[in-house]
Amino acid sequence: MKKIFLTLLSLTLFTGSVMAQEQQEQKEPQDYKKWMVRVRGVGVVPNESATIGTIGGGVSLSNSFIPELDFTYFFTKNIAAELILGTTKHNVNTTSSDLTAVGLPNSVDVDLGSVWLLPPTLMAQYHVYAGDVFKPYVGAGVNYTIFHSKKTGNTVQNVDYKNKFGYAFQIGFDIDINDTFFINFDVKKIFLKTDVTVDASNLAGGPLDIPADVTIDPLLLGFGVGMRF
Structure with a gap:
């Protein structure tokens, strides 16, 4: 939590600094558009691992493709x-x-159903103008991942995921089509951990909560289009 606080404080100071710089630059002619919106198709590839109490083993999360x-x-x-x-x-x-x-084997893959992740992410970025068309950038920031719409499946009683803060890094580039529209390629890495509790009381015939520390750390590979205004 201390690291998250320091990151948020740094972003706040960063924002204040660039706003002061913006006020100074308002005295000069503006040769850029202030807003940009992008729509991407993104492949999400988790780099998962886990420390699971009681039953041991590891964890597997499926890949996904999202807008x-x-x-x-x-x-x-x-x-x-x-x-x-x-x-x-x-x-x-x-x-x-x-x-x-x-009463089951000693090496079993246990189906824990499915879960949706909503990770709104705020990035501070630096854009480079490498020519009239090619415009690369890098970014770093924080995200807060919300686990929602879980389906436990037919094996265990329940699975609980804790919402968590994480860090994110980004690299990408825009290729201009004209002054307004462009093509975008983007790669992000999110460093995310969560606490998971599996209620397996239906298998044990009595109370059985299995704790797990799960690392997800997904890689996000994106391609899309955008516009400036």
Whole structure:
């Protein structure tokens, strides 16, 4: 939590600094558009791992492909903030879990159903003008992932996911079609962990809560189109 606070404080100071710079630059002619909106198709590839109590084993999350919408505001010609919106569904199961305590084999993949992730992400970006058409950028920021619309499946009683803050990094580039429209390629890495509790009381014939520390750390590969205004 301390790291999250320091990151948010840094972003706040960063925003204040660029706003002051913007006020100074308002005295000069503006040669850029302040707003940008993009629509992307994004492949979501989790890099998952887990420490699971009681039954051990690992975790597996399915890949996903989603639409993504983002809005970018330019404080200066080079410095911007981007809000990224999208939601993704993943099927979840444990791998090689030991269920001998409930009369099952010692290496079983347990179906935990599916869950949707909503990770709104705020990025601070630096844009480079490498020519009239090619415009690369890098970004870093924070996200807050909300786990919603879970379906537990038919194996266990319930699965609970804790909403969590995480970090995000980004690299990408725009290729201009004209002054308004452009093509975008974008790669993001989100560093995300969550606490999961599996209620397996239906398998044990009595109370059985299985805790797990799950790392998701998805890689997001995006391609889309955008416009400036």
